[in-house]
Amino acid sequence: MVFTSIVNFVRSRGPDEFWRKRKVFRLAAHYIGRRRNCYSIAIKNVHRALVYATKGRKLKKLDMADLWTTRIRAGCEEHGIDYFTFKECLARENVFLNRKSLADLACWEPYTFKSLADIAKQRAADDGLNCLNRIENSDHILSKMLKNKK
Amino acid sequence: MSTIKRVQQWATFARIWHIYDAAWQNPFESAKLLRKYLMGMHKPIYHPLNDCGDHVIVINSKDIALPGDEWKKRVYFHHTGYPGGASWTLAWELHTKDPTLVLKKAVYNSMKGNLQRRYTMERLHIFPDSNIPENIMKNVSNQLQQLRPKPTRLDSYDEKYVKEFPKIIDYPKDYILR
Missing domain, CATH: 1.10.1900.20 (Ribosomal protein L20, C-terminal domain)
Structure with a gap:
């Protein structure tokens, strides 16, 4: 940025507003409505989305x-x-x-x-583990019903 | 086995029809079993977004057995949406109105509330007795095992079998059986 006077230079100290906000708007680019156009609304939703993303990395695993x-x-x-x-x-x-x-x-x-x-x-x-005993169907409803059908 | 057929799986996404006899079964424990088959969680290809659930036919739902005194204590809540529209129905009242509803609600509530739940429920066919329409019965190819064996009551044995059953003692003639 070009400053014609020392007064403007003093007033514009700190990070450049446009570029700072643009970083947030890039993250909100796929939102709809005012969530992508108004900074104060976009920043809230971007913060929330980043929190979800952080939690989601764990949840995905x-x-x-x-x-x-x-x-x-x-x-x-x-x-x-x-x-x-x-x-x-x-x-x-x-x-x-x-x-x-x-x-x-x-x-x-x-x-x-x-x-x-x-x-x-x-x-x-x-090893004699007693977990393999599958109990066979004791009453054969299906076979009974199929028999009745014929 | 050839290299190509090593991973071949025929009819992987075919829907299978299972039949389940609900007589003398706890509907809330049965719901967990039925849910597994309805959602397709019994298949190794299961994925929440993968539509691989099977059909389940439940017969004899009028003969379900609720644990303890749940017929008297379990309450089903409904609200019409209007003021004073709340109503509470006991399990035995609901069962007399519609003998399929207790089991249906048990299965419905055992599943997570998402968009897929209602479509999954469409694959559950409950019948109060064992009279199933022919066009449904002809699809069945598997029977689910009952969670607990159905006990046989004394009056369902034939008289001769009961009389000839081995016994330890004979009652004295003047003994009064109550």
Whole structure:
């Protein structure tokens, strides 16, 4: 900026207002209404958004961990072994795959996951863990109903 | 197995129809089980944005069993929106009005309140008895296991079986059975 007098130079000390506000407006560029055009409203929303972003970095990791657990649990139940037995038996077999890789295998490589489940089930049987007894359906409503239909 | 077929999954996104017998089952514990199948959480491809839930048919919902004295104590609240429009219905009253509603509300409340919840509920088909329309029954390919076994009552055994059942003692002739 060009100052023609010393008075203006003194009055304009501190950060340049335009560029300072422009940084905030850049962050508010995708908002709608006055939230993107009025500085005093934009700054509030930008602050809030930055707080959400900070919290979200943590939450994203938790959400992904939850998703992996859900997927591994689903994969385990397909093969008739529960999640905790599966993890415990893999650890006993020195298979130290983390939850992310196990979830990827359950989702994308079901045969690989099945072989892991077989390893875990064999180990559980060898160690005498009493978690593999799946109770068969005691009353066969479905088969009864299908019989009645015919 | 060839390298290409190693990751091949047929009919991954197909919807499966399950059937569940609610007779003598706790609806609030059953809701957790049904929710899992309705939302597709029993599949390794599950993702909250992934529409992979299955259909569940629930039969015999009129024979559900509430724990303890919940038939008398559990209250369902409704408000019409007008002043004085609040109403409280006991579980047994609601059950006499519509024998599917207690279970339906249990499943609905067991899910998180988001936009997907109502579409997920569309995949739940509850019937008060075991009379299911033919066009629905023909889709069924799996039966969900009951959470607890349904006990057989003494009057449902045939008389001969009861009479011939091994017993330790015979009552004396002058013994009065009450």
